[in-house]
Amino acid sequence: MSESKVSNKSNVKRQTQLGEVWTRLKKNKLAMTGVLIIIIMAIIAIFADFIAPYDYAEQNLSSSLQFPSKSHIFGTDEFGRDIFSRLIFGSRISLAVGFIAVGIAVIIGGILGSVAGFYGGVIDNFIMRCMDVLLSIPPILLSIAILAALGPGLMNLMIATGISAIPGYARIVRASVLSIKEQEFVEAARAVGSTDIRIIIKHIIPNCLAPLMVQATLGMASAILTAAGLSFIGLGIQPPTPEWGAMLSGGRGFIRDYPYITFFPGLAIAMTIFGLNVLGDGLRDALDPKLKN
Amino acid sequence: MNDQKNLLSIKNLTIHYKTGGNIVHAVDNLDLDLGHGETLGFVGETGAGKTTTALGIMGLIPNPPGKIINGQVFFKGEDLLKKKHKEMRSIRGKEIAMIFQDPMTSLDPVMNVGDQIAEMIRIHEQITKDKALEKAEVMLETVGIRKDRSKDYPHQFSGGMKQRVGIAIALACNPKLIIADEPTTALDVTIQAQVLELMKSLKEKYDTSMILITHDLGIVAEICDKVAIMYAGNVVEYSDKNSLYLNPLHPYTNGLFQSIPDIEKDVDKLNTIKGLAPDPTNLPKGCTFHPRCPKALPVCSEKKPDNVMVEPNHYVKCFLYN
Numbered sequence: 001m002s003e004s005k006v007s008n009k010s011n012v013k014r015q016t017q018l019g020e021v022w023t024r025l026k027k028n029k030l031a032m033t034g035v036l037i038i039i040i041m042a043i044i045a046i047f048a049d050f051i052a053p054y055d056y057a058e059q060n061l062s063s064s065l066q067f068p069s070k071s072h073i074f075g076t077d078e079f080g081r082d083i084f085s086r087l088i089f090g091s092r093i094s095l096a097v098g099f100i101a102v103g104i105a106v107i108i109g110g111i112l113g114s115v116a117g118f119y120g121g122v123i124d125n126f127i128m129r130c131m132d133v134l135l136s137i138p139p140i141l142l143s144i145a146i147l148a149a150l151g152p153g154l155m156n157l158m159i160a161t162g163i164s165a166i167p168g169y170a171r172i173v174r175a176s177v178l179s180i181k182e183q184e185f186v187e188a189a190r191a192v193g194s195t196d197i198r199i200i201i202k203h204i205i206p207n208c209l210a211p212l213m214v215q216a217t218l219g220m221a222s223a224i225l226t227a228a229g230l231s232f233i234g235l236g237i238q239p240p241t242p243e244w245g246a247m248l249s250g251g252r253g254f255i256r257d258y259p260y261i262t263f264f265p266g267l268a269i270a271m272t273i274f275g276l277n278v279l280g281d282g283l284r285d286a287l288d289p290k291l292k293n
Numbered sequence: 294m295n296d297q298k299n300l301l302s303i304k305n306l307t308i309h310y311k312t313g314g315n316i317v318h319a320v321d322n323l324d325l326d327l328g329h330g331e332t333l334g335f336v337g338e339t340g341a342g343k344t345t346t347a348l349g350i351m352g353l354i355p356n357p358p359g360k361i362i363n364g365q366v367f368f369k370g371e372d373l374l375k376k377k378h379k380e381m382r383s384i385r386g387k388e389i390a391m392i393f394q395d396p397m398t399s400l401d402p403v404m405n406v407g408d409q410i411a412e413m414i415r416i417h418e419q420i421t422k423d424k425a426l427e428k429a430e431v432m433l434e435t436v437g438i439r440k441d442r443s444k445d446y447p448h449q450f451s452g453g454m455k456q457r458v459g460i461a462i463a464l465a466c467n468p469k470l471i472i473a474d475e476p477t478t479a480l481d482v483t484i485q486a487q488v489l490e491l492m493k494s495l496k497e498k499y500d501t502s503m504i505l506i507t508h509d510l511g512i513v514a515e516i517c518d519k520v521a522i523m524y525a526g527n528v529v530e531y532s533d534k535n536s537l538y539l540n541p542l543h544p545y546t547n548g549l550f551q552s553i554p555d556i557e558k559d560v561d562k563l564n565t566i567k568g569l570a571p572d573p574t575n576l577p578k579g580c581t582f583h584p585r586c587p588k589a590l591p592v593c594s595e596k597k598p599d600n601v602m603v604e605p606n607h608y609v610k611c612f613l614y615n
Contacts, residue, residue, distance in 0.1 A: 183398055184393055184394075184395060184398040184399040185398060185399050185400055185401045185402075187353065187393070187399075188391070188393055188399045188400070188459075188462075189401070189412075190353055190385070191351055191353060191385055191386065191390070191391040191393075192385065192386035192390070192412065192413045192416060192462065193382045193383060193384070193385040193386035193387065193413075193416050193417060194382075194412070194416060195382065198416075202401075202404070202412065203401050203404070206401075206403045206404070207401070207402065207403055209403075
C-alpha cells in the first residue's frame with residue numbers, strides 16, 4: 001500500500017473489487033493474450049467498414065478462386081468475393097451471436113437458477129427437472145430443433161444457441177446460491193427487513209457473479225462454435241451474409257485444390273475460441289479468493 | 294407482569310426443530326419480560342436455545358425445519374407471532390434490530406459498508422439514496438469509524454471494526470429493541486471491551502432496550518440490568534443483576550458461578566457442573582436439570598417446577614424454593 005503524501009487524506013489505497021481482479025488478471029500472460037485477441041476482434045468488428053478492402057457481397061467471377069495475393073490477401077472464393085473482407089464482416093456476426101446468445105442464457109438461466117436455489121422445495125424441483133429435460137437433449141440437437149421450428153436467421157440463431165445453453169447457467173447459479181444463502185449476511189439482510197427479491201438481487205446475485213462470469217466467457221466460445229456449426233449445416237445465417245461457419249461450409253467442396261478458403265475462417269474461429277477460453281481460465285483464477293496471493 | 298409496562302413479553306414460547314424423525318425441543322414453554330430501556334443478559338450453554346429464542350422474536354426461525362409450536366411474543370402490546378410477513382418486515386430492522394455473532398460473515402463481502410448501512414435506512418425510511426448514504430456516514434462516525442471509509446469493503450476492515458459496522462447497521466433506524474447474539478465472541482478480549490463499551494453508551498444514547506446473548510457472566514455483570522439463565526430451552530432463573538449475583542438460587546446458576554475460576558486461588562482442576570447438557574430430542578422428565586442437580590429432590594424427576602417469586606423481580610424455577 002502506498003503512503004499518501006497528503007497528510008489529511010487516508011492512506012488506505014482504494015481499490016474496487018473489479019480493480020483487484022484486473023490486477024491479478026494482468027499477471028497472467030496467457031489470459032492477457034486472450035484479452036488482446038478479444039479486443040482486436042472487437043475493434044475489427046466495430047470498424048469493419050473501414051478495415052475491409054472490399055464489400056462482403058461483392059462478386060467478381062473473373063477473379064474467382066484466387067490464391068492469396070497482394071490484392072486479395074486471403075484469396076477469393078468461388079464467386080470471386082474477397083475472403084479477408086468477408087472474415088472481417090463475419091467477426092460482427094460471430095461476436096454478436098456470442099454476446100447475445102450468452103446474454104439470453106445468462107439472464108434466463110440466472111433468474112431460474114437463483115429462484116430455484118433460493119426457494120428450494122417444490123419450485124426448485126420443478127425448475128431443475130425442466131432443466132434436466134433440456135440437458136437430456138444434446139445442445140446441438142436442441143439448437144437444430146429450435147432453429148428448424150423457428151426458421152433460419154440471425155435472431156433465431158441467437159435464440160436457439162441461447163436456449164440450449166440455459167441449463168448450464170441455471171445449474172451453476174443454483175449451486176452457488178445454495179451455498180451463499182446459508183451465509184450469515186443473508187440472515188442479517190432478513191433481520192433488517194429486506195424482502196426476498198431484494199436479498200436475491202442485492203446480495204445473492206452479486207455474490208455468485210464470479211463463477212457466472214467465468215462460465216459466460218467460456219460459454220461465449222461454445223456459443224460461437226455452436227452458431228458456426230449451425231451455419232455450417234445451413235440452418236444459421238443465410239448467404240450472402242458472411243458467417244465463419246457458413247464460409248467454412250461453402251469452402252469444403254474446394255478443400256483439396258483451394259484449402260485457404262476453409263483455412264482462414266477456420267483460423268478465425270479457432271483464434272476467437274482460444275482467446276475466450278484462456279480469458280475464461282484466467283478469470284477463474286483471478287476471481288478465486290483462495291488464490292489471492 | 295404487566296403487558297403495558299413491558300416492551301417485550303414472551304409467554305409460553307415453544308419452538309421445535311424437526312430433524313430426521315426426531316423433534317428437537319429447542320425452546321420449551323419460555324416466559325420472559327423486558328422493560329423499556331433495560332438490558333437483559335441471556336446466559337446459557339451452547340444449545341440451550343438462546344439464539345433460537347432470539348430468532349423466534351424476530352420471526353426468522355428457518356422453516357423447515359423449525360416451527361413455533363405455541364406461545365405469544367408481545368412487543369409493544371402486540372403479538373408478533375400473529376403478524377403478517379409484510380408487517381414483520383417493517384418491524385425487523387426498524388423496531389427490532391439484530392447484531393450478529395460473527396462480523397466476518399454477517400456483512401456482505403461484495404457491498405461496501407456505507408451501502409450496507411444505507412440499505413437498512415432505505416428499506417425503512419422514504420429518503421433518497423444520497424441522504425441515506427449521508428446518514429450512513431454519520432452512523433459510521435457514531436461507532437468510531439472515519440466516514441471516508443464508507444466506500445470500503447468488509448475485507449478491508451478488522452474484526453472489531455466490522456462489528457462496529459454491524460452495530461451501526463443495527464442502530465441506523467433507531468430501533469426500540471436490539472438483540473445482540475454473542476456480539477463479542479468472535480473478537481479478542483481487548484476489542485471485546487471496546488465493543489461492549491460502545492454498545493453500552495450507544496444503548497443509552499439511543500434509549501433502546503437490549504437483549505444480550507452471551508456465555509460470559511463477566512459481560513453480563515458489566516452491562517446488563519437483568520439476567521435470564523437459560524437451560525435446555527427454558528429460563529430457569531430470571532432476576533435483577535444484583536439480586537442474581539449476590540444471591541444465585543437455582544442449582545444450575547450456582548454451578549455456573551462456581552465454574553468461574555478464581556484469579557486469587559491456585560487450583561489444579563476447575564470446578565464443573567457434572568454431566569452434559571441434555572439431548573434436546575429427548576429431554577428428561579420433570580425438571581430438565583435434575584439428572585445433573587446436586588440437590589435434586591424426588592419430586593424433581595416427576596413434575597416440572599413452576600416459576601417461584603423469591604424476591605421482587607427474582608424468579609426461579611426450582612422445587613427447593615416452593
